[in-house]
Amino acid sequence: MHIPDGYLSPSTCATFYLFAATGWYAALKRVKQLLATRAIPLISVFAAFSFVVMMFNVPLPGGTTGHAVGVGIAAIVLGPWASILAISIALAIQALFFGDGGITTLGANCFNMAIVGSFTAYAVYRIIAANSELNSHRRIVAAAVAGYVAINASALVTAVELGIQPMLLHDASGMPLYAPYPLHVAIPAMMIGHLTFAGLAEAVISAGMVSYLQRADLSLLRGVTAFARAPGTMITGANGEVSPGRFSPGRLWWVVACLMLFTPLGILAAGTAWGEWSSADLMNPHTREQIGAASGNHAPPSSVPSGIEKLSTVWTAPFPGYAPRFIKSPAFGYLISAMFGVGILVLASLLARVAARKWPGRNLHP
DSSP states (O other): OOOOTTSSOHHHHHHHHHHHHHHHHHHHHHHGGGTTTTHHHHHHHHHHHHHHHTTOOEEOTTSOEEOOOOHHHHHHHHHHHHHHHHHHHHHHHHHHHHOSSOSTTHHHHIIIIIIIHHHHHHHHHHHHHTTOOTTSHHHHHHHHHHHHHHHHHHHHHHHHHHHTHHHHSBOTTOOBSSOOOOHHHHHHHHHHHIIIIIHHHHHHHHHHHHHHHHHHOGGGGGOHHHHHHSSTTEEEOTTSOEEEOOOOSHHHHHHHHHHHHTGGGGGSSOSOOTTOOOHHHHHOHHHHHHHHHHTTTOOOOSSOOHHHHHHTTSOOOSSGGGOOTTOOOHHHHHHHHHHHHHHHHHHHHHHHHHHHHHSTTTTOOO
């Protein structure tokens, strides 16, 4: 679902950067009153959680791969606005350092996964969970459905963006300039994998995390605004009761650390995600067969679309494919990449804690 450079036209990229920037601005404006609280460390830990979760690839029909995003649980705990920031941060780190998703297409990827995913997950969760108790099983079911619907909504939007490219942008002979497959190919190819394996992975992660938080730290399920509005470290409950709340992301960092150690399992699933092929993939006879099989037996174009060829070299990530060149072992390189990405977010969280101590109590109340 990470659209690479060259698969969307410059005008499409600019449009979705505008959409994403509007979402980022609105999100920052909504959460600015929480910036002196523990909201920033929570945003950091969910950005790290999403980053690590997306490294676990699962095999999909047709020989491709997919992954969960972690947007379901992020939206449930953080709310949609802070979730937009957390998922966008994770996507930016992936694009900048590992070449997972393009720089020109970062706005589209953030719109698809961070904005569409966050609002969809939050809306579905609130509708199903309603006013149920925080420790009820209904919340677990709500989380599973929210995660499943959210990642499929993101996948559908991604498929439409890719599918309209050859319809709108092609040369005089009809050769696509950017993404090669039209809507009638892109939508089924993208959605089959997400409606099955990737969607189920997101559902399991969302439900599992809610179940874990119900036992480990119920206060996190009240949301960051509950912490900001209560005096000191007190949490206001749904019925107006006030009780001490830990509201600490510490347990979540342990979850991230455990997942990080198992990230080498993410490379066991062979194959490239649909729509994320490189120029070399599009011209390699073996991978061309796989691309055609995963695309409803529609063969890719006979030559690399000119837009992909030109824009695919816009940015060269320092550790492309989560494989640092100085590390020979792919599994160890994958683990080091996970540690590097999470390390950036840990540092951001620590800096946020220092800032919160230096300027305590600022902008806590709406």
